[in-house]
Amino acid sequence: MNRQIYLDNAATTRVSPEVLEAMMPYLTDLYGNPSSIYQLGGKSKVAIENAREVVADSIGAERKEIFFTSGGSEADNWAIKGVAEAYGAKGNHIITSKIEHHAVLHTCEYLEKNGFEVTYLDVDENGFISLEALESAITDRTILISIMFANNEIGTIQPIEEIGRIAKERGVLFHTDAVQALGVLPIDVNQMNIDLLSLSGHKIHAMKGVGALYIRSGIKLPNLIHGGAQERRRRAGTENVAAIVGLAKAVERSTDDREARNAKLTTLRDYLIERLTTEIEEVRLNGDPIRRLPNNVNLCFRYIEGESLLLMLDMEGICASSGSACTSGSLDPSHVLLAIGLPHEIAHGSLRLSLGEENTEQELDYVVERLKEIVQRLRDMSPLYQRK
Ligand SMILES: *Cc1c(COP(=O)(O)O)cnc(C)c1O
DSSP states (O other): OOOOEEOBTTTOOOOOHHHHHHHHHHHTTOOOOTTOSSHHHHHHHHHHHHHHHHHHHHTTOOGGGEEEESSHHHHHHHHHHHHHHHHTTTOOEEEEETTSOHHHHHHHHHHHTTTOEEEEEOBOTTSOBOHHHHHHHOOTTEEEEEOOSBOTTTOBBOOHHHHHHHHHHTTOEEEEEOTTTTTTSOOOTTTTTOSEEEEESTTTTSOTTOEEEEEOTTOOOOOSSOSSSTTTTTSOSOOOHHHHHHHHHHHHHHHHTHHHHHHHHHHHHHHHHHHHHHHSSSEEEOSOSSSBOTTEEEEEETTOOHHHHHHHHHHTTEEOBSSOTTTTTSOSOOHHHHHTTOOHHHHTTEEEEEOOTTOOHHHHHHHHHHHHHHHHHHHHHOHHHHHO
16 A cells, blocks of 8 residues: 555655745756855845745744754754853853753753753643743843743643743743744744744745744844854855745745634644544543644553554554654653653653644544554553553
């Protein structure tokens, strides 16, 4: 059977035809270096500046506040290490949460080895941080709050506007990893008091290896990448022109028909959750039932190993994930599922299905039928299930 059903859009997405079409000229005839002074170079330069405008508009920022990077991970690294370096004299304390992406968590752990103190806020059983806990964690040495907009594993959407208000009141910078939120949820960096925001192309149907960091004007971060004078001297390296043009096209597309696409995805998501949680026993939904990304389904099946589930789904042509792509291959259960309070043995049986706009109800019916068979087969082999 050659059927393939892709349900791992939180890991990466297919480059859309419109994005590819927008990129094509810059992969062929318009190959000039944007820093060159002749017209061929100038065309690349103009393309980048137009793209910067589109990306800025989509989050209510100004063009000069957008800096293109190699992706979400670089943007997270730059934001956090940059604030640590630039504001280290003011204080050495950073606040984040236990369910951040590893690009944030591992950067914070790195800084801890270099004299910084990091508070990793707990989350409740649905994955929300507590605003009271955030407030009381702030000290006069706190220089940064870094809380993700929406979680990549369980889809929980944090109260970003409230976090921004607290950060502003207390005079602390606020960074948010908005990789999963961009193009899905409305974002306004001014209304939400966001000072730094990370975004990535490949989660919204642009290419892998391109992203951006929004840096509110007035905030001076040291460079992460040193070299030439690109990106207004803040981020060196010849620009990935085609990928940047594609990123802007993807941003434009995703914000244009956001409402309709979200409505469609929410219907598909709730249909899948409803069927799986009623037709299979001992299943739990992880994350908040309502304040979650419209395309995110995350479930735990008791008495089952997530890895076995994924392999068997793969044999049926279904691409899914057990948590984040970064942890697959390791046998540790997801740090996010542990943080929402699941015991190891339950967290091990997790499955994330992240939908895309091209998925259909027929595909989901096929997935439900296969999952019912696979879960039963795995449980029949499980000594724990036999003994229950
Ligand atoms: C994918 C992802 C990243 C990393 O982005 P890359 O462009 O792959 O480096 C960071 N944060 C979140 C929430 C993500 O989902």
